[in-house]
Amino acid sequence: MPLDEGVEAEHRSQAKAPLTPGQRARLILAHITVYLAAALFMLPLIYAFFSALKPNGEMFAMPPRLIGSEVRWSNFVEVFKFGPFWTYIFNSLLVAIAGTLVVLIVSSCAGYAFGRLRWKGRDAVFILFLATLMVPAEVLVIPMFQVMQWFNWVDTYQALVLPFAFGAFGTFLMRQFFRGIPYEMEEAARVDGAGPIRTFVLILLPLSKSALAVLSVFTFLSFWNSYLWPLIVTVDYNARGTLPVGLASFSGLTGTRWDLQMAAAIISMIPTTLLVIVLQKHLVKGIAMAGLGGR
Known part of the structure; x- marks a missing residue:
């Protein structure tokens, strides 16, 4: 029997071995802990969902009730009549x-340059680049707005995308992942005549699907939930407003439609929830490999 098949057979036999009473108790305790933690995190979402079905006047009723006097599914329909919610x-x-x-392209290229290529001053430049993570985004708002004015990009889509598309987090994540890939694979590609670009595109990128999935989810969530920058750089909210800005539109001088705001918040969670579910397998693998990478 080949060595690999023998190792796999041994692992299968160990997996099928009966659990001892102590192992079974620890396994049950672990499952209970996970389920309790999941229920604890789900409680606010469940309360938000049922609050979206209440009449507006019962949102702050005392004592609090999970279900209102009537269930108003029409709140989810009225959200789209209250304003240009489809546009948001x-x-x-x-x-x-x-x-x-943009972040995937820039971060993967920069991570390859910092993690695999050897050039003078690489580590010093990377440390300086990484130090930008310590600068709060609020500090950069005024300089970035001035730059957008110079380019005449205020109230445009490129102003909403480009300023935060070149951060250091994605580059650091991809660098750590690339440094965890064995150099022998890259050397074998170079022996076959592949240059740095071809090696990057044909060898390293296909091996980086999990890290790219992690970066995709984090970046998508960051842009999806961004509120301060779209609020500042957008002038015509009805034309180029995003969902966080749109959620704030339910509060006005005449009061706040809490029921519609809750319904809109529930709707806004659907795309991100689906994204996490679809990429769940790659997320677990990518976080583990990117966090342990490096030489």
Whole structure:
């Protein structure tokens, strides 16, 4: 029997071995802990969902009740009549998808340059680049707005996408992942005549699907939930407003429609939830490999 098959057979036999009472108790305790933690995190979402079905006057009723006097599914329909909510959804999808694509391209290229290529001053430049993570985004708002004015990009889609598409987090994540890939694979490609670009495109990128999935989710969520920058750089909210800005529109001088705001918040969670579910397998693998990478 080949060595690999023998190792796999041994692992299968160990997996089928009966659990001892202590192991079974620890396994049950672990499952209970996970289920309790999941239920704890789900409680606010469940309360938000049922609050979206209440009449507006019962949102702050005392004592609090999970279900109101009537269930108003019409709140989810009325959200789209209250304002240009479809426009908010389209703008958020456009900005989040475009920003994610730019970040993936820039971060993978920069991570390859910092993690695999050897050039003078590489580590010093990377440390300086990484130090930008310590600068709060709020500090950069005024300089970035001035730059957008110089380019005449205020109230445009490129102003919503480009300023935050060149951050250091994605580069650091991809660098750590690339440094965890054995150099022998790259050397074998070079022996076959592949240059740095071809090696990057044909060898390293296909091996980086999990890390790219992690970066995609984090970046998409960042653009999707961004509120301060779209609020500042957008002038015509009805045309280029994003979902966080649109959610704030339910509060006005005449009061706040809490029921519609809750319904809109529930709707806004659907795309990100679906994204995490679809990429769940790659997320677990990517976080583990990117976090342990490096030489």
